[in-house]
Amino acid sequence: MRLTELRRSATLLLALLVLLVPLMAHAETPFAWSAYQTVTLGDTGLQAPGLTFADGRTGLSSSGNDLEVEQNLPDVFLTSPAGAILDLGAVSLDKVPALDGEYTRKVKAETGHVYLYLRDNFAAKFQVTRVVKGALRYSMPAVTIRYATGSQDPAGGGSTPAAAVASDLVAASTDGKVELWWSPPSGASNPQYYVYRGTSATFVPTTPLTDFPLTKTGFVDESVKAGTTYYYVVGVVGGGRTAAVSITVQAAVEPVKPVVIQFQDGSTTAYVDGLAKDLDVGPRTIDSRMMVPLRFLGTALGADLIWDPVEYKITYRLGDRELVLWVDKPVGLLNGQEKSMDVPPTLVSGRTLIPLRFVSENLGAQVAYDAPTRTATITYPAPAAAPVPPEPVTPGPQPEPEPQPEPEKPVAVAPNIPWGTYALRMPGAAWSVELMDSVTNYVGTGTSTRSWIRLNQDGTYVWFSAWDGRTYEGKWEVWEGKSLMIRSAQEGRDWIVSRTTPAQGVDDEINLYNSYTQYLGKLLPE
Secondary structure, eight states: OHHHHHHHHHHHHHHHHHHHHHHHHTSBOSOOOOOOEEEEESTTOTTOOOEETTTTEEOSOGGGOSOEEEEETTEEEEEOSSSEEEEEESOOSSSOBOSOSOOBSEEEOOTTOEEEEEETTEEEEEEEEEEEOOSSTTSOOEEEEEEEEEEEOTTSOOEEOOOOOOEEEEEEEETTEEEEEEEOOTTOSSOOEEEEEESSTTOOOOSOSSSSOBOSSEEEEOOOOTTOEEEEEEEEEETTEEEEEOOOEEEEOOOOOOEEEEEETTOSEEEETTEEEEOSSOOEEETTEEEEEHHHHHHHHTOEEEEETTTTEEEEEETTEEEEEETTOSEEEETTEEEEOSSOOEEETTEEEEEHHHHHHHTTOEEEEETTTTEEEEEESOOOOOOOOOOOOOOOOOOOOOOOOOOOOOOOSOTTSOOEEEEEEOTTOOOOGGGGSOHHHHHTTTTOSSOEEEEOTTSEEEEEETTTTEEEEEEEEEETTTEEEEOSOGGGOOEEEEESSSOBTBTOEEEEEOSSOEEEEEEOOO
């Protein structure tokens, strides 16, 4: 009996052990996890540098990467040269089961799945939130993950909490500045932060961008240069020093694209980057100054506008400039400094009109006015001024040059553009019959305020610009077979000349244009 009972007890104990082991194996992992981070892997190449969990940054050596991305259509995979990965399926990232299971060095990346990663005494848990496949076998895949890290005492002394870091750091470049935002460390009370910036992915965060710690989870970096890529980390302040830093993110600051705005006196249609816009009140000239609606100009320039109906006060803020004006007051303030104007803002039919040139130039724009068409063109930001040429150096005695044969004059290579003198106008303006008398009457002695251009068959041109009162002379060159190119003319820009209609005698018109400005030309009778 005793032997039988002992055998039964042993069998029962063994059965209990069989039941308990799986339950013990699926207990929650004995780790104190760090705050969550979000990062995208693999968007720089097929075998892109992966995430090195040891310091939370993008690794540079493929042999030491904890995680990498590879594609074998129709699937995308996560591989680990340095450790092993376990696919836990679609479970909660906050409640990850025990670390035991079938680990491999390569798993399929499945959106919503949670994975465990092990290397020595270090672990990481992460969830795939997005998988982007390349269109071709060797295209670039990308996998976005949300992860946390933890470490374990190798002597079995339990878990060691990872350092608190700011999580989910994101950087975005907008309007010539970089905006950053992040989430606070999990469980931290009133954390403070420093933001660090570098120009390479491996920069060492030593000097923060501010002299004081930040208390909010966002920062705007305005001290950036267009065309530059910056790298950022956020450090959490602890014990008077930066205790831990976040992942590194990057943002490329794009060059600011100029905005071109055109108003024509009396017209209720304005143009912003070539697109027609309706105006409630059209521009009008008061005491030789063009006045335009205050809100439309500010919005087109991208300025912030504040209207004070009590003081009839207008405040524009654009970049580092603040311009303050008052209705019927001929003095304004630019960054606190007084600025006088010929014609103050005024009320017309219940609308406030402001002096176009005064406001535009004080906000950093360039203004060009075409008198024949009464059209003003505003370019923001103003193009950089041309460099001042150096003083000429008087050369010493030079030997007499060898006589050279006369070069052959070029012949017409763009026969679809008639040679002669063209009257010029801005788009939208009407031709005036009295301007069409003849070349002699139009051009006169060169003192006319009307723009014109003469295209000669020998490869030369003469252009009188009423915009700046200068006469430009030089040589044209063939552009794409049927058009002409004029280099470094008005505004210091290159201009293209092309036909607008098929040949129709002397009434032919041309287009004269660049990326910012356009003129129409009508051939004048000789």
